[in-house]
Amino acid sequence: xxxxxxxxxxxxxRKNKILELFHDLAYIPMRERDLAVLMDxxxxxxxxxKQCLEELLAEKAIIISKRxxxxxxxxxxxxxxxxxxxxxxxxxxxxxxxxxFYISGKHTGTALHGDTVRIEPYEITHRRRRGGGRSRExxxxxxxxxxxxxxxxxxxxxKGHYGFVIPxxxxxECDVFIGAGDSMGAVTGHKVVVRLSDYGxxxxxxQGKIIEILGYKDDxxxxxxxxxxxxxxxxxxxxxxxxxxxxxxxxxxxxxHNGREDLRSLDMVTIDGADTKDIDDAVSLTMNGDLYxxxxxxxxxxxxxxxxxxxxxxALMRGTSCYPADxxxxxLPQALCNGICSxxxxxxxxxxxxxxxxxxxxxxxxxxxxMTVIHSxxxxxxxxxxxxxxxxxxxxxxxxxxxxxxxxRMHELALxxxxxxxxxxxxxxxxxETKIELDNEGHPIxxxxxxxxxxxxxxxxxxxxxxxxxxxxxxxxxxxxxYRIHEKPDIDKVRKxxxxxxxxxxxxxxxxxxxxxxxxxKLLEKIEDTPEEALISRLTLRSMQRAxxxxxxxxxxxxxxxxxxxxxxxxxxxxxxxxxxxIKEYLCGSLNDKRMEHYNSIxxxxxxxxxxxxxxxxDAEREADKLKKAEYMQDHIGEVFEGVIxxxxxxxxxxxxxxxxxxxxxxxxxxxxxxYYNEDTYELVGTTTGRRYCLGSRIRVVCNMVDLEMRxxxxxxxxxxxxxxxxxxx
Numbered sequence: 001x002x003x004x005x006x007x008x009x010x011x012x013x014r015k016n017k018i019l020e021l022f023h024d025l026a027y028i029p030m031r032e033r034d035l036a037v038l039m040d041x042x043x044x045x046x047x048x049x050k051q052c053l054e055e056l057l058a059e060k061a062i063i064i065s066k067r068x069x070x071x072x073x074x075x076x077x078x079x080x081x082x083x084x085x086x087x088x089x090x091x092x093x094x095x096x097x098x099x100x101f102y103i104s105g106k107h108t109g110t111a112l113h114g115d116t117v118r119i120e121p122y123e124i125t126h127r128r129r130r131g132g133g134r135s136r137e138x139x140x141x142x143x144x145x146x147x148x149x150x151x152x153x154x155x156x157x158x159k160g161h162y163g164f165v166i167p168x169x170x171x172x173e174c175d176v177f178i179g180a181g182d183s184m185g186a187v188t189g190h191k192v193v194v195r196l197s198d199y200g201x202x203x204x205x206x207q208g209k210i211i212e213i214l215g216y217k218d219d220x221x222x223x224x225x226x227x228x229x230x231x232x233x234x235x236x237x238x239x240x241x242x243x244x245x246x247x248x249x250x251x252x253x254x255x256x257h258n259g260r261e262d263l264r265s266l267d268m269v270t271i272d273g274a275d276t277k278d279i280d281d282a283v284s285l286t287m288n289g290d291l292y293x294x295x296x297x298x299x300x301x302x303x304x305x306x307x308x309x310x311x312x313x314x315a316l317m318r319g320t321s322c323y324p325a326d327x328x329x330x331x332l333p334q335a336l337c338n339g340i341c342s343x344x345x346x347x348x349x350x351x352x353x354x355x356x357x358x359x360x361x362x363x364x365x366x367x368x369x370x371m372t373v374i375h376s377x378x379x380x381x382x383x384x385x386x387x388x389x390x391x392x393x394x395x396x397x398x399x400x401x402x403x404x405x406x407x408x409r410m411h412e413l414a415l416x417x418x419x420x421x422x423x424x425x426x427x428x429x430x431x432x433e434t435k436i437e438l439d440n441e442g443h444p445i446x447x448x449x450x451x452x453x454x455x456x457x458x459x460x461x462x463x464x465x466x467x468x469x470x471x472x473x474x475x476x477x478x479x480x481x482x483y484r485i486h487e488k489p490d491i492d493k494v495r496k497x498x499x500x501x502x503x504x505x506x507x508x509x510x511x512x513x514x515x516x517x518x519x520x521x522k523l524l525e526k527i528e529d530t531p532e533e534a535l536i537s538r539l540t541l542r543s544m545q546r547a548x549x550x551x552x553x554x555x556x557x558x559x560x561x562x563x564x565x566x567x568x569x570x571x572x573x574x575x576x577x578x579x580x581x582x583i584k585e586y587l588c589g590s591l592n593d594k595r596m597e598h599y600n601s602i603x604x605x606x607x608x609x610x611x612x613x614x615x616x617x618x619d620a621e622r623e624a625d626k627l628k629k630a631e632y633m634q635d636h637i638g639e640v641f642e643g644v645i646x647x648x649x650x651x652x653x654x655x656x657x658x659x660x661x662x663x664x665x666x667x668x669x670x671x672x673x674x675x676y677y678n679e680d681t682y683e684l685v686g687t688t689t690g691r692r693y694c695l696g697s698r699i700r701v702v703c704n705m706v707d708l709e710m711r712x713x714x715x716x717x718x719x720x721x722x723x724x725x726x727x728x729x730x
Contacts, residue, residue, distance in 0.1 A: 114147030319613025362420035425518030535696020663713030
């Protein structure tokens with residue numbers, strides 16, 4: 001076959017041919033010798049190839065990477081987030097590219113988990129991973145931004161007054177060297193916080209300085225505190241913020257009433273969990289003929305937290321309250337969140353109220369907002385309210401006789417609103433939350449699902465109605481605003497879901513590469529109470545995007561709403577507090593051009609930062625829950641449980657127990673066959689026996705081992721354990 005270059009007489013034609021190749025989507029940057037082989041360039045024509053490449057480089061039509069590979073400018077300027085595996089290698093996720101890039105251990109450099117990095121893709125490997133598929137690989141060439149300079153771990157002192165910190169996170173794979181004089185007096189066994197001064201290299205450990213000693217690693221509460229510190233979540237407030245909070249009166253003053261509507265004679269209640277102390281919302285309901293007059297009254301936090309104050313700056317930095325297993329890390333100082341801002345029973349409080357007139361069909365026909373003074377009749381719990389509206393408990397109805405009729409009417413309205421919401425296609429993933437009960441030492445004594453009931457659904461419907469009403473009102477005013485958006489699901493994931501559910505006789509209609517939320521709602525209704533419900537519900541949930549904050553009102557897909565925001569929790573979420581400022585300025589007539597310009601200048605960053613802090617808090621809560629669940633299962637090693645396969649991967653099966661604890665059955669622990677992962681059917685399949693383990697299937701497992709440092713529970717399939725006794729012990 002003649003050389004492609006040799007067949008072209010003109011040098012420009014040859015250069016164009018090279019550029020055509022580079023623009024081909026299948027082209028992977030390569031060295032000169034690899035180009036020569038690919039283009040079938042003979043030995044005598046190699047100088048011509050070299051000349052073409054040099055001229056293209058001089059013209060800046062192409063570039064050459066640090067690894068000597070030729071490519072189009074910026075063709076490998078891929079920037080993404082590095083995820084360390086804990087086993088030396090890692091992956092980089094680049095926005096807009098579905099598959100992550102695999103980074104081998106020799107190509108991670110000094111990158112740490114969470115770092116923003118620049119990578120150079122260098123090949124597509126054709127070796128099969130367990131379970132099939134190909135993996136695109138890359139090398140990290142630059143650390144763009146460090147995720148953190150903080151490491152939390154256990155100190156190990158060495159003679160000579162230096163030592164090492166063994167990181168808690170398995171994803172930080174090197175011990176941190178602590179030089180003489182940098183230990184703060186820590187001793188072996190102390191849990192410490194380290195600030196890195198050097199990220200290390202190929203032949204040297206990272207180095208740092210201990211900046212805080214948390215306590216001994218086995219002290220009560222230190223385990224969860226260590227997780228919070230690792231995520232940068234501080235349990236203490238700056239002195240300036242504490243001083244500001246200390247100057248705020250604990251009760252209302254006469255001047256606080258000025259310019260406010262007095263609602264203290266209006267019956268209203270708060271409905272929360274039994275242990276809730278930071279109460280954001282109260283609800284009221286009256287009737288006007290057959291029209292419901294619903295009031296949602298939200299704590300007026302902005303009366304006390306002024307823009308630019310020390311408390312405000314700290315609240316913005318935190319973004320949200322955090323609720324790990326054994327404590328609350330509030331967004332605001334305790335004097336506010338549990339005191340003057342909390343809508344406590346039997347005391348006067350300031351509120352921002354949203355009144356909605358609702359028709360018998362659930363249409364919100366009118367609304368208004370007001371700055372108010374309120375007085376909650378009762379601090380009610382979900383269980384007590386549910387006892388009244390669902391169980392019609394006579395004792396509870398008698399105890400709350402002043403509001404029980406109102407609560408029954410509220411339940412009636414909530415059912416109407418819920419029916420209307422479902423009618424437009426709103427998706428309900430009724431996945432139970434986890435409740436973890438701890439003893440005085442912080443040890444878990446019970447883990448169980450915290451189920452939603454009619455009382456939780458009642459509050460949910462009223463808050464959604466208020467959030468939608470506020471968002472729509474300010475959208476049409478065209479003021480700067482903070483919206484809560486939920487984008488459409490990834491169509492590729494939806495297509496994969498569509499293909500999979502056909503195996504069970506179900507289908508969803510996809511039109512023009514879009515799926516209406518009503519289609520997913522119909523699917524969830526069809527699978528209710530079927531053996532495959534858990535399986536398909538999980539896969540449907542995984543196809544969803546994550547909700548976030550935005551200055552653009554692009555709608556909430558999951559709720560099937562055009563307008564949505566977060567208005568109802570300013571004690572716990574900064575976006576709600578920010579929205580309250582805008583609403584109050586609008587009500588007072590001070591939302592002028594200058595103020596709108598101000599909000600336009602800050603809200604993009606408020607949205608971005610708040611979304612990031614929300615994810616951080618969620619991750620920290622999840623890690624704390626995993627730790628306490630693992631600690632709980634330590635007391636149940638050797639016991640047999642029945643669970644559901646909640647995840648299938650090429651390394652094994654994840655099994656979730658009825659109490660929400662999840663553990664791994666490693667593929668190496670499944671006896672009797674060699675198993676591979678079929679990613680099209682979400683199954684592990686035995687190559688000899690044909691035995692299959694499918695997502696959503698029920699399975700009996702034995703709790704085999706617990707690793708608290710990894711926060712992991714290890715299961716073995718019960719049928720594979722020949723020595724299990726009837727009582728579950730070995």
